[in-house]
Amino acid sequence: MALSDAFLSRLAQIFPPGSLFTAPADCWTYGYDNSRRQSLPDAVVFPSNHVQTVELAHLCNEHRVALTARGRGTGTTGATVPLRGGVVASFERMNRIVEFSPGNRYIVVEPGLTNQALQDFLKPHGFFWPPDPTSAAFCSIGGNLAYNSAGPRAVKYGTPRENTLALRAVTGQGTEIRTGVLTTKGVVGYDLTRLLLGSEGTLALITEATLKLTPLPQAKRTMRAVYADLSNATEAITRIMAQPAVPCALEFIDGNAIELIRRYSRADLPERAGALLMIEVDGFAEGMAVQIESVRQAARNEGLLEFRVAETADEVEALWQTRKALSPALRKVAPKKINEDVVVPVTELPKLIAGLNQLSQRFDLAIVNFGHAGNGNIHVNLLFDPAKPGETEKAHECLGEMFSLVLRLRGTLSGEHGVGLEKRDYVDQEIDVGALELMRALKRQFDPNGILNPDKTLPLPG
């Protein structure tokens, strides 16, 4: 897609020097994300305010130029890769805190603010914003909202959909809209806020978000439960989630992952360990003992090999050490991994892991699983060597079978990474024809000319 001179000259009127790149060398880095996919945009702009974003959308719509919003490129699905070229709008400079209202427990921010910067700002005031993706240090709030990104804390505190009150946004026609309300209740009109959250920049560009804040808990305690096998661990997950001390993290590591950690690091784990849970609870210091006891009772079953509670910061660190050894170990075992974030109902976890082990044997590929067990959200890591002939194809065939397995178990293809390009062609296996047609129809209302992040999120028609 070559941009016309008329378009470029108008673009330069909106975006003064320093906020507009057109040289391919400058644009290059704005064409990829953490999926490692790459596509060169024809121009990159850096909006610094809402009005500029409105003008940009109008211009792109008028000229039918693709317009792709970008946070910090930490996404893993290729959702910000500008497949059709056109303009990438990088919101990194639009990172102000617009309004902070501690009395009303909300903060209004621009989309380019990083998650970490937000948390750092909030902490001295005794608040936090629950979504905590692993990439929090770098990823932007706009990206978190576009993907509905979560993280471990979601099991207690929810995802952006439960923690966002209102949005200011610009549609694919350049129409300015405000959605939602400043308060935690509000039922006037349809819920456009949640419709935009998770829509991956295909419906509108978010220029401002009002985030619901949560008071910081006083204390947090970390536990580790090790089980002989997976079904024991699953039984414990179910029981932990049914008692009133809802954990603020309930992470899971499967037997293959434990095996890997054993092989590549010095892990302090019982001999027969077949599955492991990391559990955290938070709240008042005085309430920690009763929460821990409630979790301990729920975690107890015939397969429990060990239950440890960290008493000091060093012990917390030691407990998490096993989990943290995993990523380096994964890198050692295979040159490439496909990391998927599927979700199944918690009671189906044993069937999921058993099915994955069968796929692993059938395709002769290592599969290692860990993730946010309280939500049934498992990060499945398919390990392979793209240098070996046919291995990449085999991995992708295995991936397809894995998705079918997840859907047979009444799960969903993505819990927090989103769809983007990576899962786009599988979406119609999950969503029925009627709902998919409605989603396409909604897309046309927000973006009649299909300029916003084209070819993403929904399967291509036909």
Next chain:
Amino acid sequence: MALSDAFLSRLAQIFPPGSLFTAPADCWTYGYDNSRRQSLPDAVVFPSNHVQTVELAHLCNEHRVALTARGRGTGTTGATVPLRGGVVASFERMNRIVEFSPGNRYIVVEPGLTNQALQDFLKPHGFFWPPDPTSAAFCSIGGNLAYNSAGPRAVKYGTPRENTLALRAVTGQGTEIRTGVLTTKGVVGYDLTRLLLGSEGTLALITEATLKLTPLPQAKRTMRAVYADLSNATEAITRIMAQPAVPCALEFIDGNAIELIRRYSRADLPERAGALLMIEVDGFAEGMAVQIESVRQAARNEGLLEFRVAETADEVEALWQTRKALSPALRKVAPKKINEDVVVPVTELPKLIAGLNQLSQRFDLAIVNFGHAGNGNIHVNLLFDPAKPGETEKAHECLGEMFSLVLRLRGTLSGEHGVGLEKRDYVDQEIDVGALELMRALKRQFDPNGILNPDKTLPLPG
């Protein structure tokens, strides 16, 4: 709207005798709700399953007959009043529990199940579903979802939008859709679930809902804080909401309401009481003391006249007595009341109440306020006597000014009652033109012929 013979004969094929009413005397009671508005439907049907509902929607769409879904008629906004006649579909007989999955903390129910029947079913299993409208004993889950109804517990546990995982529904074209997932995380496709919640039957008929369950807390404690004036109470609300013992109820009664209670009942209240808060916390029995202490500290300020903690069930009852005396007192003071459920950011509550007192003086009408303070959700009661000439008109003029005040304070016109007919013509004061046009466009995608609950929720065009 007279129904054609062809239509009626097809309707009778779908709905056997006993599940179809056409005699006006039979239809009469299905034409009103708690707004006291009334409009006679031409037919009333009682779907007993999803397939029947699909056939019904197809038929009504083909014949362009208005189709209005109805729960138990406890709504206060006229949302289920069939303005254009046509068919009312009463879901009261579609009240089964389809699937209960304690291990996955969800339950799948049909829309006609009452809120109370759901809670009664869940209690022995140690779970509850948070939305708790005052009408819980009678109102249906379908109605709760259609209005996004909440109640006192929303301040800690959220509204249906935070407590619903998935829906099965039928659009205005008879298209069957499934929205959402069975799990607490899921980001595939657009969020149609939340779009349907609160849409008051204008987008689709909900035939099944998967509800997210919460473990029942072990213990609950009740407190009452009485303040010299409103600004002291507001300061306390803000501070209570900023500390980590998030209350499961934070109810507010203003000075006028206290005055009323004094006049019409024996209230055990300090002399100078100008505002009152009822506060409840829940959790582990062992954690109650620290939660109460945290609330007590947040509640303390120079205007605090009294802070009581109930120690026994009788004392709890005694504390709530003041609140419960309110409704009978309201009935004594004026033959008619308009009860609105506006919301403002908590810090704006003093301005809201001051503004309402000014309106009360200007229009010479009593206004009494109480409500869910933690959400800034205030039930404003405008009291008047329709027998007095001009009084009804005066009340409605005052209502309009009240809504303007709420919007100036950056609030919303409804926190939980919804829009229906009562607030329909005010909606465009709250929602901007761009968003409203999008909502209308979305409505056309779900219901191209406008048969579903026509003329509700969104302002009439033009």
